[in-house]
Amino acid sequence: MLSFTYESLPARIKFGRGTIASLADAIEEVAGTRALLLSTPQQTEQAREATLPAEGQIVGHFDGATMHTPLGVTEQALDVLKQTGADCVISFGGGSTIGLGKALALRTGVPQIAIPTTYAGSEVTPILGETVDGRKTTQRSPKILPNVVIYDVEFTLSLPPALSGISGLNAIAHAVEGLYARDTNPLVQLMAEAAVRTLATSLPRIMAAPQDIEARSQALFGAWLCGTVLGSVGMALHHKLCHTLGGAFDLPHAETHSIVLPHALAFNAPMIPEAMAALRRALGTEDPAGALFNLGRTVGAPASLKALGMPEAGIQTAAEQAVKNPYWNPRPVEFEAIRTMVARAYAGERPV
Ligand code: NAD
Missing domain, CATH: 1.20.1090.10 (Dehydroquinate synthase-like - alpha domain)
Known part of the structure; x- marks a missing residue:
């Protein structure tokens, strides 16, 4: 006999081809005016070009995201967030970049727009794994879940x-x-x-x-x-x-x-x-x-x-x-x- 508890996670999902055109609207939807763009060093150019539709709302680009969200990298990004006065983040990339956006959101409450370019799935979870002194710990919190996810299939074509x-x-x-x-x-x-x-x-x-x-x-x-x-x-x-x-x-x-x-x-x-x-x-x-x-x-x-x-x-x-x-x-x-x-x-x- 069926017996279960079901709870859904709040998130706005935009899925398709060319959905990046909705980025400027997405920034407004999270009540942002000054976005900090996040990426890995390998995706610096791709992230910059992809987000051109919202160029006027982007005030900085931190491209130091790396695997397993090390605390040192999060602290560097937090400095950039402060210096630029950004009020939201755009995480363009795979689980590593999205992890960094989550770490910033957890500490500051900034809303997140995630643009995933791999199949890892982190963009729709309230889970964050962080590494401190080589030890990875994982936590769950509603504050970690990205607010808007833009799935644009175009950006996955470059995934080898x-x-x-x-x-x-x-x-x-x-x-x-x-x-x-x-x-x-x-x-x-x-x-x-x-x-x-x-x-x-x-x-x-x-x-x-x-x-x-x-x-x-x-x-x-x-x-x-x-x-x-x-x-x-x-x-x-x-x-x-x-x-x-x-x-x-x-x-x-x-x-x-x-x-x-x-x-x-x-x-x-x-x-x-x-x-x-x-x-x-x-x-x-x-x-x-x-x-x-x-x-x-x-x-x-x-x-x-x-x-x-x-x-x-x-x-x-x-x-x-x-x-x-x-x-x-x-x-x-x-x-x-x-x-x-x-x-x-x-x-x-x-x-x-
Ligand atoms: P990744 O984000 O580390 O990306 C791997 C490499 O591929 C990077 O150099 C990246 O820049 C590059 N890349 C990504 N997309 C590309 C594209 N479209 N074209 C060209 N290059 C591209 O890899 P991942 O597997 O997506 O993420 C792994 C990390 O995510 C791990 O730290 C893992 O713990 C975390 N993760 C977290 C969750 C969660 O729910 N918290 C879920 C899954 C994974």
């Missing part, structure tokens, strides 16, 4: 195929864990199933033709759904394990997700019959974990944690850490089973 593939798999991981989250609900499950289907079909098309605007649009739509799932319900073993591995061995975020996901799913599979049925429908196969492993190979994702530079001794460390701080997971998290699973991910073997 290799990055698109792993970013898409990172997104799929949010949907997969959303299907069996402790606090999942029927709406989240609908979104998650549609998200997996949409991304699993569009990512191979993007690999074959990176400028295929229809495939890019589908992937971005899937990413929005995945991000919404991540923002709505709690995650389990897969996300905890990736967090542990990333923190302990400084492994890249999206790549780690793409490698661990099939193994974490195979581990949980016996305990999540409804989620597995949804994944069988979404992926059109009797073996969802195997299909996600195959999708990783199709999009050229690294197959093993070893390839990411994790030391072999890290298998033991990761398993120890994974069982150290107990958290909810549909299958009990036991040391030996986790160690075996991490060893398979380390070696790049198929999930069992």
Whole structure:
């Protein structure tokens, strides 16, 4: 019998092609007059050109955003925010840039307009991960959630195929864990199933033709759904394990997700019959974990944690850490089973 609690997150979403034309309106919608533009150094030019439609409302550009939102970078950006007298931020880029915008909003209350250019999904979550002295901590707050999101498929065309593939798999991981989250609900499950289907079909098309605007649009739509799932319900073993591995061995975020996901799913599979049925429908196969492993190979994702530079001794460390701080997971998290699973991910073997 159905029984659930559902809470929706407030955000205005503008989705399509050429939606950047609404940027000036979006600044007004958040009652801003002086916007600070944020980007990574790699996207300095792209961010500047993309935001030309609102050039007159942009008073500064901080292009030092980097992975995992280090406190030192946030402090530099806070100085620029103060110096320019900006009253809102425009975060143009992937999860790293959007993370910086969230860190500024959390500290100052400035409204945020996010223009995502990857499939990570951070733009629709009230979650922020920050790094202080190499330690990453994560928090949730309504103050963290961006106010307006402009999804313009044009800006994803430049995302290199290799990055698109792993970013898409990172997104799929949010949907997969959303299907069996402790606090999942029927709406989240609908979104998650549609998200997996949409991304699993569009990512191979993007690999074959990176400028295929229809495939890019589908992937971005899937990413929005995945991000919404991540923002709505709690995650389990897969996300905890990736967090542990990333923190302990400084492994890249999206790549780690793409490698661990099939193994974490195979581990949980016996305990999540409804989620597995949804994944069988979404992926059109009797073996969802195997299909996600195959999708990783199709999009050229690294197959093993070893390839990411994790030391072999890290298998033991990761398993120890994974069982150290107990958290909810549909299958009990036991040391030996986790160690075996991490060893398979380390070696790049198929999930069992
Ligand atoms: P990213 O933002 O670090 O981007 C990776 C690289 O690709 C950067 O150099 C970036 O400038 C470049 N890039 C991005 N879009 C591009 C485009 N369209 N064309 C060309 N280059 C482009 O990568 P990411 O995977 O989007 O984000 C990872 C970070 O986001 C991690 O720190 C992760 O923890 C965080 N994250 C947070 C949440 C959340 O809800 N809080 C969710 C997902 C990810």
